[in-house]
Amino acid sequence: MDMAQWWPGGAQALAAALGCGLLMGLERERRKGHGPSRALAGMRSFTLACLAGAVSMLLGQVWLTMVGAAFIGALGVIAYWRDRSDDPGVTTEIALLLAYLIGALCTWSLPLAAALTVVVTGLLAARDPMHRFAREWLQAGELRDGLILCALALIAVPLLPDRALWGPALNPRTIATLLVVLLAIQALAHVARRLLQARHALVLSSLAAGFVSSTATIATLGMEVREGRASARPQAGAALLSCVGTLLQLLAVAAAVQPRWLAVLWLPALAGAALVAAWGLWLVRSGETDHKVALTAKDARMFSLRTAAMVALLLGGIQAAVHGLSLWWGSAGLLAGVLLGALVDLHAAAAAVLVQGPPEAAPAALLQGLMGALLVHNLSKCVTAALSGGRAYLLAFAPGILVHMAVVLGLLAWRGAV
DSSP states (O other), rough: OOOHHHHHHHHHHHHHHHHHHHHHHHHHTTTTOSSSOOOOOOOOHHHHHHHHHHHHHHHHOOHHHHHHHHHHHHHHHHHHOOOOSOOOSHHHHHHHHHHHHHHHHTOOOHHHHHHHHHHHHHHHHHHHHHHHIIIIIIIIHHEEEEEEEHHHIIIHHHSOSSSSSSSTTHHHHHHHHHHHHHHHHHHHHHHHHHHHTTSHHHHHHHHHHHTTOOHHHHHHHHHHHHHTTOOOHHHHHHHHHHHHHHHHHHHHHHHHHGGGGGHHHHHHHHHHHHHHHHHHHHHHHHHHHOOOOOOOOOOOOOOOOHHHHHHHHHHHHHHHHHHHHHHHHHHHHHHHHHHHHHHHHHHHHHHHTTTTTOHHHHHHHHHHHHHHHHHHHHHHHHHHHHHHHHHHHHHHHHHHHHHHHHHHHHHHHHHOOO
8 A cells, every 4th residue: 555545544543543442441451450360451452452453454454354353352262261360251351352343443434433432431431330230220120121122122113014004093013113102101200210219209200100191190199188198289289290291292102103293292292291390399399298109019110011002002993993983974083083082091092193194184183183182181180180089189280280281272273373
């Protein structure tokens, strides 16, 4: 290779390899130890391995690069075989081989090599926190749930057919995607609740439970008021906080079913969520909150697969029912099906509307159906509050839910008209 052509790119690759090796080697040097039990490599070894990878690629001899990788791998095997420590591991050996490969990568893509170096160094430095997380913080049920969620998202969803079986309804991949979205939201709510559950338990548990079922949360809190185990005002505030999950899940359903609806829904949903959250926090803080409410039966589980599957199937079933009614009665059938579905589940009714098409396809009929579903669902929550918690609970809960409903419907009408 001509020196004039080699110098700019080659110098940059060698400089990048030097920096990557020093960064990884600095972290390993701090953990290398001393004496017979010291680790295989430190700062100098990692830097030289990284430079060796870059040099082998710059020389343009593939066989030399392969020999260098085999040599680094053999060093790691020998070091592991001679390790006399109480807890032998292969982290340093694997990292040294990876340093050699990163050095080779520097001749091809400097940004990718630098990013990979930062990630690897971060993983090496986070050994103790990662061990504590895996051994002490993470529970067995959470591990199982995480594996189930990953299997559904990475294996099941891509393998399902992406076509509707009846009109726009009953798309297997869409239903599976909704299931994954519901499980992911529950998992995030569970993690947030575990991290912060020592403080503001009533607020956090209500927010988390709202992602599972806001209506069930309202009924649960109301029953505590009726039984005399809690006062109406803070319980009503916690019930309002559970409605935050309803609106956020509405955006998640829209993103999964018909993303173009997000342009219409994002402002009403976020404004309504902010309003109901502020109102609920005000009620909780102004009342007596000397007790803790746990709305999940098992803290060790991140989500309820059975509940989420039932909701996802309900979404698909109501979509099919609404599509059938719309074929039978036209726009009137669409509206009737949506309103009936909203009594069971808002997200099922909303998905039945959104799956019909983008907002510009039939703006009047679809927007009216969505607004009707929101109206019926929020009024049904008021009925649930009255039946479960009585008059005092209803009077504390109803103003917040009605004002929030008026804001959401008003903004939705305005966004739909724009």
